[in-house]
Amino acid sequence: MAENLGSCLVCPITFTLFCDPVVAEDGHTYERQAIIDWIQQNSTSPLTREPITIAGLRSNHIVRNLVDEFRKTLSKHNYKFKLGVDIERSQNPFFQTTGKALFEGKWIGYPNGPRIILLKLLGARAEKEASFYEHLTRHPHIVYTYGLVEQPNTTSNTFLMLLQEMAPEGSLLNVLEHYSEKYPNSPLSDLLLNHIFLQISDAMTFLSSKGIIHGDLACRNVLVFHFDTQEPNRTLVKLTDFGISRGNSIYSKIDAVATVIDTIPIRSSAPEVLQDSDNDSTDVYSEKTDMFAMGVLMWEAYSNGRIPWSEIHKESSVRKKVINGERLSRPDNCKSDCQWNLILKCMSQNPDDRPTFKELTKQLTELITLPIDSHLPKTCQSTITSKNSSIIKKDKNDLQEQDLSNTDNCQEINEPSPSLVGMSVKSRRNYFEQIIGSQKSLSPVKSLPIGKSTEIILPREELIKVKFLIL
Structure with a gap:
């Protein structure tokens, strides 16, 4: 095999654990359905570009056995792992902010395991069984969680640690900033951004169907697994840090501890959230508050990762403007009237005027499939061809809700999972040229200091402390 053992459990096309690995004529191992889909479209290897055929695919029993052994290990631990026993953690975090820290991780006694990180959430505790968090992330555009990590001999339980897959390219915010610095005169196309x-939107549609509110939808909470400006359909991103807000029940807050659950992302929050920020009510949070943040996220992407309302220093001033109906100005890179109108629609003052994520998915699919040069200024078209309608219908069928109760057999999972990308989401295909082990982050890793509550916004951090309950 061409792959090294450190990455042989992960498909280089889907960036997920194998379910049915096969060796192609180029010597690389792929998920069977993913490489079949690829060959049907391209007839060449996604890694070497040499001609390959479906008839030349052969089952990789060695990798299959390794994956089966790894899955049994996860199940044996019931998705709970001990720090220093099952998992090794780097001494210092590679990213740190208020209430949250990220550490590099390694499997102990299992060198073939996928690359991992540990997400440490201060002042939070799990409200569900460990298997719930693993099941909930079985979606192609949600960062996969292997389970929870416990720290032995800990006297106080003031934090929660999640074991998650590592994103080779870092956050979308980092990618946008790096690209704009390297290519200042070449803005990203509408097609790639869409x-x-x-x-x-696919990920949010799934979470919304489960009654999960993200609470902090922003470019910094979208991780990039592959980024391709030449062939946008190969780009792969996944959503992370969802459910960490006052509007959710999958985590609970530990009193008297500084936590992200106590924070509100002022610069991307909906007006109804900002109006209610002085209260402890969670009723204000909904899919429509996440949709407002989605509009800000799209603005942020068109602005190369610029901080929303960066020209205004005081959070209180931003809060007042948004509540009064003012919105972010149109980015210079957003040339399409149709695109900008969609962003404004997501940021509507009235929650009922904002689309659902299911509706947004449909509209974005229409924008992608319209036969228009994405680099030219354009306006909305009032009609969509029957071809586009059929694609949208197919998308709808592909996004059916899954039953999270059965995880023993790959073939029994109906919703897209980390091991089935490319099988059940054929209209969301993403293909890559690099193996996960060989990819590096686009921007240097660095540790950020923990910020304090302040009226002045800090770089890359739009969170302000609302209030802590100290007992």
């Missing part, structure tokens, strides 16, 4: 927005 592929990114569509994947995020």
Whole structure:
């Protein structure tokens, strides 16, 4: 095999654990359905570009056995792992902000395991069984969670640690900033950005169907697994840090501890959230508050990762403007009237005027499939061809809700899972040229200091502390 053992459990097309690995004529191992879909479209290897055929595919029993052994390990631990026993953690975080830190991780006694990170949430505790968090992330555009990590001999339980897959390219915010610095005169195309927005909307459609509110939808909470400006459909992003807000029940807050659950992202929050920010009510949070943040996320992407309302220093001033109906100005890179109107629609003052994520997914699909040069200024078209309608119908069928109760057999999972991308989401295909082990982040890893509550916004951090309950 061409792959090294450190990455042989992960498909280089889907960036997920194998379910049915096969070796192609180029010597690389792929998920069977993913490589079949690829060959039917391209007839060449996604890694070497040499001609390959479906008839030349052969089952990779060695990798299959390794994956089966790894899955049994996860199940044996019931998705709970011990730090220092099952998982090794780097001494210092590679990213840190108020209430949250990210650490590099390694499997102990299992060198073939996928690359992992540990997400440490201060002041939070799990409200569900460990298997719930693993099941909930079985979607192609949600960062996969292997389970929870416990720290032995800990006297106080003031934090929660999640074991998650590592994104080779870092956050979408980092990618946008790096690209704009390297290519200042070449803005990203509408087509590429819409592929990114569509994947995020797919993930949010799934979470919304489960009654999960993200609470902090922003470019910094979207991780990039592959980024391709030449062939946008190969770009792959996944959503992370969902459910960490006052409007959710999958985590609970530990009193007297500084936590992200106590924070509100002022610069991307809906007006109804900002109006209610002085209260502890969670009733104000809904899919429509996440949709407002989605509009800000799209603005952020067109602005190369610029901080929303960056010209205004005081959070209180931003809050007042948004409540009064003012909106972010149109980015210079957003040339399409149709695109800008959609962004404004997502940021409507009245929650009822905002689309659902299911509706947004449909509209983004229409924008992607319209035969228009994405680099030219354009306006909305009033009609969509029957071809586009059929694609949208197919998308709807592909996004059917899954039953999260059965995880023993790959073939029994109906909703897209980390091991089935490319099988059940053929209209969301994403293909890559690099193996996960060989990819590096586009921007240097660095540790950020923990910020304090302030009226002045800090770089990349729009969170302000609302209030802590100290008992």
